[in-house]
Amino acid sequence: MRYQPVMGLEIHCEMLTNSKVFCSCQNEFGGGENTRVCPRCSGMPGTLPLLNKGAVKLAAKAGFATNCTVNNYSAFDRKNYFYPDLPKAYQITQFESPICTDGYIDVVGGKRIRINRIHIEEDAGKLVHDDYEGVSMADYNRCGVPLIEIVTEPDFRSVEEVQDFVTQIAQRMKYAGVCDARMEQGSLRVDVNISLMPIGSDKFGTRTEIKNLNSVKSIGRAIEYEIKRQADILDDGGEVVQETRRYNDSQDNTKSLRSKVEAHDYRYFPEPDIPPVVFTDEEIEEIRKEMPELPQERFLRYTEGYKIPQEDAKLIIAQKEFSDFYDEAVKITPEYKLIANLMLGEISHQLNDREMDITAVTFTPANMAKIAEMAAGGVVSKGSAKDIIIIMFDKGGEPEAIAKDNGFIMDNDTSGLDEIIDKVLIEQADAVEKYKNGNDKLFGFIMGQAIKAAGKGANPALIKEALASKLK
Amino acid sequence: MTLTELRKKLDSHEIGAVELAQDYLKKIKERDAVINSYITVCEEEAIEMAKKAQGVIDRGEAKPLTGIPVSVKDNICTDGIRTTCASRMLEDFVPVYDATAVAKLKAENYVMLGKTNMDEFAMGGSSQTSYFGGPTNPYNTDCVTGGSSGGAAASVAAGLCAAALGSDTGGSVRQPSAFCGVTGLKPTYGTVSRWGLIAFASSLDQIGVVANSAEDTAYVLNTIYGYDENDATTSQKSMGDYTSMVGEDISKLKIGVPKEFFEGTDDEVREAVLKAADYYKHLGCEIVECSLPSLKYAVAAYYLISSAEAASNLSRFDGIKYGYRSNVGEDYNELIKNTRREGFGNEVKHRIMLGNYALCSGYYDAYYNNARRIRTQIRNEYSAIFEKCDVILTPTAPTTAYKIGEQENDPVKMYTADICTVTVNIAGLPAISTTCGYDKNGMPIGMSLTGKAFDEKTIVAVCDKFEKDFDRKECAL
Known part of the structure; x- marks a missing residue:
């Protein structure tokens, strides 16, 4: 040219x-x-x-x-x-x-x-x-x-x-x-x-x-x-x-x-x-005072105030309604990054799949805030948080009830966990052996077996901790 | 009989509203075949309105104009009654709303006798450009009424209504009032709402009143003036009673006589107006010689501004939405061309062409912008005069009413005849015209009193004083 x-x-x-x-x-x-x-x-x-x-x-x-x-x-x-x-x-x-x-x-x-x-x-x-x-x-x-x-x-x-x-x-x-x-x-x-x-x-x-x-x-x-x-x-x-x-x-x-x-x-x-x-x-000053927050101002609030990565902040801000939904949710539960991740992750994913707009969803920013609160507090796992979102998209409902009905509430009681893990270690002796010989990848496999054995509602974080100490 | 007297007779049941309306309708039937002051006579509606008015009077709830028979110029919209602007373009146009001035009259239960004749789209000074044929002067039916509110002035002069609504863009209320020997008031720009007045030149147009006396014009103005949300150019000022200064001592007032206004006038006109100046001098008023040097540019500036605005205002008449539509035209451009060619008369076309020419990008500065500058200059010159005077006395027109057909082929002469009236519109001031004498043929001579902005009360009082001491001759009908 x-x-x-x-x-x-x-x-x-x-x-x-x-x-x-x-x-x-x-x-x-x-x-x-x-x-x-x-x-x-x-x-x-x-x-x-x-x-x-x-x-x-x-x-x-x-x-x-x-x-x-x-x-x-x-x-x-x-x-x-x-x-x-x-x-x-x-x-x-x-x-x-x-x-x-x-x-x-x-x-x-x-x-x-x-x-x-x-x-x-x-x-x-x-x-x-x-x-x-x-x-x-x-x-x-x-x-x-x-x-x-x-x-x-x-x-x-x-x-x-x-x-x-x-x-x-x-x-x-x-x-x-x-x-x-x-x-x-x-x-x-x-x-x-x-x-x-x-x-x-x-x-x-x-x-x-x-x-x-x-x-x-x-x-x-x-x-x-x-x-x-x-x-x-x-x-x-x-x-x-x-x-x-x-x-x-x-x-x-x-x-x-x-x-x-x-x-x-x-x-x-x-x-x-x-x-x-x-x-x-x-009069001009009066009108200026009525100005709502502009995207560039919101960007600074997200990146500097909430420490959201710039790219993520841009993505959230791109659609005002989406960003407003986020703002409503973090106002209730100030889990800035977690809510940003859930919204840019599972929610965006579902919206895309269903060719929907955030303005058309039936759940509220308060529901979103509740999910974040449960996930952050260890009441449900982050994986379950995504499942709750999918269920809300499918059938609606309150996050807490969905978590209970589907057994997503994590069992944070460690008693009995030792026996379960010991049993898994015996059953998977081969894998344990290989892991100890340096095949690190097998930790995930053993972990998966342990979670399966512990059943729905088990807290993966606690299992991971217990497993790690036993395999040391 | 003044409107105040008529009011008393109606309220005391000396006259019935229906009977009064019938009297006027009868006179219209007798005289208007020759005078042609009405385009549409609203016989049935008038009787209905009069019946309603009588009911209001009987209940003792009469307002100043209840039952008073009035004519309305045919460029002022009347709900359900055709409003033609004396043009083929709007021959069958029936508005779906009332002009604010009309709505205010209706609210007082006035009686509308009909819609009066005029120059097509109010463009002209003879009313002879009417598509329906021009009206004739009640003082001599071979002569023009003046214009553009010629029908309004003739209807008052011939006794075919008690008062008339007109419109004044460059003298259209005052000049026909002068020619027909009646009184015409053009209020300050922004006094009467223009909502429903089919626009000619929006920055100059103002609804005015023609009546038998200055006091009567003010009496009607009391009802029709006022701020209107529908017209952003109306003033928010509350003026009270426009007749309030009538009868007060005016002998301390200073009356300006600007010399330029007397330069091109007929001798008889000049003498009559100067005689009126003498009358005021004898009352004790101080006559102040003054000057409006830009008067020589006023007609040019007026025709540039008014034609430019008119060209734009009249563009909406394209045959698409309402009004006349040509049968000839394969596409939109052809249709609109033929519609406008067939629907408008020559004078309207002249002005549209002149206006569009003045607004063209290559000529805008030379014409339209210069006209705007003269407008500012004229306003400044008026302000200077009003520092020394209270009112200004001038002739209303350089001549008296001329023979029908006499000026038709001389547009320059026709346009320059507006010289005495256009500056008032350019400056947005109030002015009133009344009869101050008669020429050798018995035709009325008009003089104008121009006031400061929103000071109608003073010119009405000064005019009223003269009228009370002047022997006005009735037309011989």
Whole structure:
């Protein structure tokens, strides 16, 4: 590759407000067509937008989550274009004075990606095409869903940086309560601007924009495709055309949507129906104080406070609900490492096997805490702890009852243990002989026989101790 | 009869609300075939409303406007009653909600007689761009009513309602009031909610009142003004009674006369307005010569700002959701093109093109941004004048009502005729127009009193004083 790719991102996040950004219709996903529509969001003549203050607050929080300045003054503008899914024929957005500016996020390799701005805008509706009937129908449910658009500087130089950034934005927006970041549902959508320049150059090439990427994986594939496409053009002595392209997941290619000449002139101008948003420093501070714990802060709590290995901490934090479940459990039983191991071990394993999400399990963080408490206190073995988890997945139930019913409660009474072990040593005389002659591996075998002889509920730790002293 | 007097007669059962409504409906039938001030007459609804109002009056629960017959400009939404904006585009459009101003009138059990004629989408100064044909001036039916609230002004002048709601973006309440010899009040921007007023230029539009006197306009304003959650640009100020200063001594007030407003006006208009200045001087008021130097840029700035906003506001009329839809069009782009080509009249198209041109990325700074700068400049110049004066006296229009068809082919002349009224909208100030004389043909001459922001009370009182000493001529219908 003789070219250096240069990339910048525009990320749209649907905000988690109860109502839409300029009316009181509910803000939800799905539902029957045009069931969440009112005179305002369907652009009836004479209606006016009513700014949702909750949306403004969430946008400010998105700024705090990405090291932005939250501005004392921001204002709305109109972006004018005709499309049947846009009932007013203009989108209310922030053009001249966005709510947040000048942020950054550090990505893989410690590189700092600058965020130019975050602004508030409204989503458009959807068109449903019926090819059979030869008609298109408009569904306005999504009209007026509050969005933020996060715009970066062209600071990315590799696919990994882009993917890490998007992953972090998704996590941070989720943790900040701004967006549920469900890319597959379109609640977080990414546009990539991409250009190539000869390695060693500092003059950016002509860029293309790939719109509406909806998974971290397809972002990677789309960028790789586009880099190759542009490199081929440049290699042939051609020129990249400035245009907007769409990535097709199933065909793994990008296709032109419209070129620069066909680009809209959006004729932005200040939205006269909404007064500017003015915050005092105190009001901004109030919002900052309401910020929930962000993933990077949680990471430090896990690694430094709980001494969880960094890789494990990252894995737990990756999904907020999973991490919240962990937090609830360790709040009850502060067995940080044990609970981390059980959750990343058997629980993750079961979730994967069953294609489930932590939010769908029927047992509680308190159940998890109880299992950890029993395992740590030697009431059940760690192996039994895993069995209890499996049973809870299968049939539900309380950990203590499961342990009792299945004989997982360990017998910590050592009386009689000597006789059992002696009997095993006689029965397995051959193995004992070989072990004493240096075949260390046979300890495990003898141990297994001893546990079997001791029966369910035997405490392996005690057996191991007794066996070791006898074989010395 | 003033609205206060009418109120007394209704409350004392000297007149019944139904009988009153019937009287007006009868007059509409007799006169409006020529005047054409109504696009839609709501005969049945009016009688129903009057019956309801009478019930309220009988229970002794009457509010100021209970049973009062009012007309509403046809760009103000009325639930279940078609609201056309005098455009083919909305010929059959029936809103599903009431404008806030209408809802407030309804809450007092007013009687709505119908929806009045206007320039299409309120764009114009003659009301002749109406898709339904323009109204005629009750003082001379060969003449225009002015506009865009021409139907509102004519309906009051011809006695076809007791008061009228209009809208004023660049003079649309005041100028037709001047042409039709009645009183028109344009309140401070943010006084009356714009919820339900079909937008022309959102930063300039304001619902106003046309009536037989300054006091009557204030009387109606008392009911319709106020903060509205549905319109974020409404003021939270509580103003009390807008008629409260009527009858008070105004002789200590300083009245500014900005010279630029008298430069391009007809002689008869200038003389009549200056005579009104003399009247105030004789009362003891101080007449202060003052200046609004940016007036020469005002019409250009007004047309850039209002057309830019209009271009955006009117984009929603695409034939997809409501209103007119063309039968011709294979795809969306064709459909919308043909819908707008067929649905809008020429004046509306002119403004949309002008507005979009001004907002184009290459011209934005030269046009729209410069217009914004002039807007700031004009506001500053008004502030400077109001440091020395309490109210400003100007002509309402450079001429009196002209013959129908006379200015149709001269858009520049038509646009410059707005020079006396647009600065008030640009600065968001309140102003009231009343008749101060008649030209040699007997057509009314209007003068305007402009006040400080939210100081409607003073201009109403100053206007009222003049009206009480002025011999207003009834139109000869």
